[in-house]
Amino acid sequence: MLSERRLEVLRAIVQDYVGTEEPVGSKALTERHRLGVSPATVRNDMAALEDEGYIAQPHTSAGRIPTDKGYRLFVDKLAGVKPLSTPERRAIQNFLDGAVDLDDVVGRTVRLLAQLTRQVAVVQYPSLTRSTVRHVELLSMSPARVMLVLITDTGRVEQRMVDCPAPVSEESLADLRARLNSRVVGRRFSDVPRLVQDLPESFEQEDRGTVSTVLATLLETLVEETEERLMIGGTANLTRFGHDFPLTIRPVLEALEEQVVLLKLLGEAKDSGMTVRIGHENAHEGLNSTSVVAVGYGSGDEAVAKLGVVGPTRMDYPGTMGAVRAVARYVGQILAES
Numbered sequence: 001m002l003s004e005r006r007l008e009v010l011r012a013i014v015q016d017y018v019g020t021e022e023p024v025g026s027k028a029l030t031e032r033h034r035l036g037v038s039p040a041t042v043r044n045d046m047a048a049l050e051d052e053g054y055i056a057q058p059h060t061s062a063g064r065i066p067t068d069k070g071y072r073l074f075v076d077k078l079a080g081v082k083p084l085s086t087p088e089r090r091a092i093q094n095f096l097d098g099a100v101d102l103d104d105v106v107g108r109t110v111r112l113l114a115q116l117t118r119q120v121a122v123v124q125y126p127s128l129t130r131s132t133v134r135h136v137e138l139l140s141m142s143p144a145r146v147m148l149v150l151i152t153d154t155g156r157v158e159q160r161m162v163d164c165p166a167p168v169s170e171e172s173l174a175d176l177r178a179r180l181n182s183r184v185v186g187r188r189f190s191d192v193p194r195l196v197q198d199l200p201e202s203f204e205q206e207d208r209g210t211v212s213t214v215l216a217t218l219l220e221t222l223v224e225e226t227e228e229r230l231m232i233g234g235t236a237n238l239t240r241f242g243h244d245f246p247l248t249i250r251p252v253l254e255a256l257e258e259q260v261v262l263l264k265l266l267g268e269a270k271d272s273g274m275t276v277r278i279g280h281e282n283a284h285e286g287l288n289s290t291s292v293v294a295v296g297y298g299s300g301d302e303a304v305a306k307l308g309v310v311g312p313t314r315m316d317y318p319g320t321m322g323a324v325r326a327v328a329r330y331v332g333q334i335l336a337e338s
Contacts, residue, residue, distance in 0.1 A: 002052070002073075008035060009045045010054055011078045014066050018314055021243070023063035068279035068313060071291070075276050075317050082318035084326045088116070096330050102126070102155040106231050109307060109331055114234025116323040119311035122262050122294075125229040126154035126304040126335070128222060133184045133192065138177045138214065143167035148217055152189075154304055154335045162217045165209040172207055176214065189222050230262055237311070244289065244312035251286030256310065261287075266294045266306035274321060279313045289313060293320050297328040298335065307331070 002010070012033040016024045026042040029035065035042060046064055049055045054070035057063075066074065084092070095112055099105040106123050113121035137149040144167045150158040179202070183195045196215050200208040235256060238249055245252060255261050261284050267275055277292045291313045296303025307328055309320060 002049075002054075005035070005037065006045045006049060007073075007078060008033075009042060010049055010066070010070060011074060013046075013049075013055055013064060014070065014074045014078070017065050018316055021314070023058055023065050025063035028063070066313075068281070071278045071313055071317070072281075075278065079318045079321070081274075081325060082316075082322040084322055089326060092116075092327060092330050096327075096334055099334065102157065105155065105331065105334055109327060110231045110233035113307065113309055113324065113327055114237060116327070117309045117311070117320050118234075118237050118240070119309040119315070119320065120232065120234045120237060120256060121307070121309050122266060123231050123307040124263070124266055124305040125231075126152065126156055126298075128152065128156070128158075128189050130189075130298075130302060130304045131156065132186055132188050135185060136177065136180050136218065138173050138180075140168065140170060140173055146173065146214065148214060148221070150218065150221055154298075158221050160217050160221055162214050164213055166206070168210050172210070176203075176207075176211060180214075180218075192222055193219055230259055232256065232262065234309075241312045241314075244314050252290060252310075255284050255286035265292045265310065266308055274325060275308075276317065276321065291315050291317075293317070293324050295324050295328045297332045304335070 009029065012029050012035065013024045016022075016028065016032060026039045026046055029042050030037075030039045037045075046055065049070070050057065050064060053067055054073060055064040056067050058065055092112060096105065096108055099108050102125070106125060109123045110121045113119075113123070131152040131154050133150070134153050135151045137147075137151070139147040139149065141147050141161070144164045146162045146164060146168060148160045148162050150160075179199065180196065183199065184192050187195060196218070199215060200211040203211050235253065238252060241249075264284075265277070265282065265287070274293070274295045279291065280288050282288060282290060282292060287310070289312060290310050292308055292310050293315075294306050294308025296306050298304040308324055311320070
């Protein structure tokens with residue numbers, strides 16, 4: 001276990017390096033921070049921190065910089081989440097309140113996160129598997145063609161065209177719409193197949209083919225992997241951190257283009273707590289020089305998706321964690337009210 005003083009020295013090194021982008025020396029630390037000890041003692045503490053792998057010397061006669069292990073300890077023990085100011089919180093609320101639909105909410109959230117953190121923002125669309133049905137609409141497009149519109153409690157809208165085996169009257173369509181909604185509204189998507197399996201049998205023989213066709217399309221919509229949708233923004237922010245990537249920024253950009261990689265980075269949506277993965281904790285090699293801060297968001301107690309940011313390991317962790325958490329909270333409120 002590190003002593004309290006050495007923890008304070010590590011905290012000071014992380015804060016100075018994040019702020020100045022320059023390796024930190026013992027003289028600068030004693031001048032900038034009230035550590036209460038001499039530069040010689042600080043040098044000894046820095047030597048101990050280096051021996052234990054928390055800081056490293058990038059080149060001879062330079063100061064020290066935090067390692068992945070040092071950032072990990074900083075995040076776990078030393079970094080409080082920095083709360084946003086009242087004007088910042090008001091700006092978030094005003095910006096997100098103007099959204100007109102789910103796509104607009106996600107788009108605004110990506111832009112907002114990228115602006116607040118000056119990192120790459122990633123927002124996952126709400127997962128269908130953790131959503132409930134708000135309404136199923138059936139619209140006649142032609143005598144034997146129906147549009148099925150599925151609306152979720154998170155504001156997500158899925159549309160499908162259904163080619164029916166026979167013409168469908170407006171009366172029959174209204175009857176099916178009413179019976180279908182009476183069974184599925186307010187229910188979890190995972191429950192819907194069980195709730196509608198015997199629905200065709202409650203209709204006259206001549207209507208059962210149409211009912212079965214509509215239900216088949218509905219069930220396909222529920223199981224399609226449309227939930228694996230992401231929006232990404234602020235990639236250009238990475239160009240400001242060119243010197244933070246040891247060789248080139250290219251592997252980072254290539255990794256960010258892979259949706260599967262991004263979904264793994266954000267983690268399981270049901271894990272709604274804050275996650276911070278630093279450097280080599282990211283399994284994808286192209287992201288070994290980055291950190292990911294992610295959190296779940298949702299319309300109730302349960303997270304329906306994740307949002308977060310990707311940036312260099314030399315990141316303002318308290319500020320980034322505060323911004324990500326605040327934005328997630330506001331997005332959750334919007335979904336709850338929509």
